[in-house]
Amino acid sequence: MGRVKLEIKRIENNTNRQVTFSKRRNGLIKKAYELSVLCDIDIALIMFSPSGRLSHFSGKKRIEDVLARFANLPDQERELAIVFPEQGQHQRFSYRSDIQNTEQLRNESDIALQLSKPTAITSEDEELHHEIARLLQQLDLAEEQIRIYEPDPIKFTSMGELEIM
Amino acid sequence: MGRVKLEIKRIENNTNRQVTFSKRRNGLIKKAYELSVLCDIDIALIMFSPSGRLSHFSGKKRIEDVLARFANLPDQERELAIVFPEQGQHQRFSYRSDIQNTEQLRNESDIALQLSKPTAITSEDEELHHEIARLLQQLDLAEEQIRIYEPDPIKFTSMGELEIM
DNA sequence: CGCCCTATATATAAGTA
């Protein structure tokens, strides 16, 4: 999007890297803002500049509330999340099969999420999350079963509606 | 960026809103990815689609690590952060004159991260109920769809038998 | 939902101040 096509790899020149960061950060924030308004969604964007300074954005809700919504998601729901890893080298933070006990999860990142976890959550909340997780799982099972019959969902209008979820 | 200039306000048509979300979400993720690589920075992006499903992205670090870095920031640093409120107006919160002491800020921030604010729980609670209602409706749609194919709920013992069908 | 296509709207790389 400039005079020259820019290869997507680390900009080695410090000044250029910082300048590019400032410009693109603004563009990214603008896009995030537009998306949040157009689609009326919760969104949280956190960035640390090359020099380590924090920049962040969230739509109508406070960023802490969005992060809280993320942190309090039921396990299953997070598992089903659409994730965009950089190069497929990502790991899901918990529920990894290679982790045998929760002790191993007690690193910095997990502590962070713990900050917004349970403490003050009512049991009713937990139940609701559980219920949602259960429903999501059922939906996935149902979807899978439907796909067995009809590999091409587009043919059926009701399927189209189902896919929307 | 399309055939027509789109006004930045909530898209009322449900289908269009969802389609626009999907398209722009991909664009936003791409931008976030490019920024993270070009400038070699930590970034975390969390979005909840119009239907409530989670999408998220982070660069080479796990999103939890980035959130941890955010959560563990000293209050002062977070205060100095470049924040982009809803309207995309680039405001600097540094040295706000309307803040007399950092004490109240620290409390507010902590409460937010701990998700223990009563009001937040209430609204969150409503959202959960809405989500459950939504999932139940979609599950009904799915089950109805399945019934079309399978009037009698037969249990298959293996995928092999299913494929034969 | 995801992919394709095309006409337009936007973002932005470089350079300059």
Place this chain on the structure above:
DNA sequence: TTACTTATATATAGGGC
């Protein structure tokens, strides 16, 4: 770091499959 300019590279609205 921010502002402005301009030539180009990209993103995307709308419509179809």
